[in-house]
Amino acid sequence: MIRSAFTPYDELNRLLVELTAAAREILGDSFVGAYLQGSFALGDADLFSDCDFLIPVHRPITADQETALRTLHDEIPTRAGFWTKHLEGSYPVVQELRSLDGLGRDWLYIDHGWRKMQRSTHCNTEVVRWTVREYGVTLAGPDPRELVDTVPPEALRGRMRENVVTLLPDLAIWVSIELAWGQRYAVTTLCRILYTLTTARVCSKKAALLWAIDELDPRWSGLCRQALEGRALGFDPEDAAEAPVVAQTIAFAEYAKTLAADR
Incomplete structure (x- = not known):
């Protein structure tokens, strides 16, 4: 089940529902869940914030899945609206996300305002793990505390x-x-x-x-x-x-x- 009201902005809520559904369809049984971290998780977001997400996967993303995700994130910023230009996030392998042992691994990542995805450690940090575990907003999937260990x-x-x-x-x-x-x-x-x-x-x-x-x-x-x-x-x-x-x-x-x- 995908929640439908997890930010104060209706347009963003609709976009996140669409993103989650599209990612689930592309990833199939490798889809773990979808979560907000960053300012929208910490409860202090506004129109000057970007919208940070994580969509963990059970297994490394295949070539076909990567192609489909790149197509999706290339298309989203071309849509009308404000928030289509302000998504940022990664697709981590869930076992690499779980503990600090996964630091340094590149994840498929879309930067704020970009259309081209890249491989990056941008979201692979102690801060992101702490935020998603302690305050992550669940769009779909299990409680993030089940996925991320406590960050000392x-x-x-x-x-x-x-x-x-x-x-x-x-x-x-x-x-x-x-x-x-x-x-x-x-x-x-x-x-x-x-x-x-x-x-x-x-x-x-x-x-x-x-x-x-x-x-x-x-x-x-x-x-x-x-x-x-x-x-x-x-x-x-x-x-x-x-x-x-x-x-x-x-x-x-x-x-x-x-x-x-x-x-």
Whole structure:
């Protein structure tokens, strides 16, 4: 049975029902279930969020199944509507999803706003496992706690200690923090890293910024508030970040590294 009302958006609900049914038809008896993770699972999604999904499979996807899934995800963004352009997710082999032993495995993945699928570890993380196990929204299939083992707090914290060091260099590969969107993304991600380091839990982008405004050194509150208020602006390749804000973002990253070393 497929649920039909798992987000506040009717259009998205209909799309997810269609995606789940199509994936089930393509995958046959290899289909395990379909789940939302990310902001829609954490309860803090809005029109500036993408919709993150996982559709686990019992066995590695065959060539014919992959062709059909690629055709499906190539077609969905051509449909009318808003949410057809905002799906993102992976098709993990369920045994690789179950525990951290599966880290590093590539899964068939569709990126936000893309039409071409790729093989990627993007969703194969401690954070995704924690989110889908603890808060995953079931579109179809068993309770996600039956599929994903508990993620130890130190595993989450350990990953955040690594991510805080590599964040800005990794970000520079695909977007510059001299762009306003990239600068806001960097601040937001640093806040999420520090939240998880502090609590051994995962939260949404919006919740992380609000937490940081309340809990971090007040000298960063203006920077975090600027990132929060800028969520509605979206991505604009012509919108440059102001030089002082870029400099403050780099300083915030250094601050985050120092905090991470102590936690």
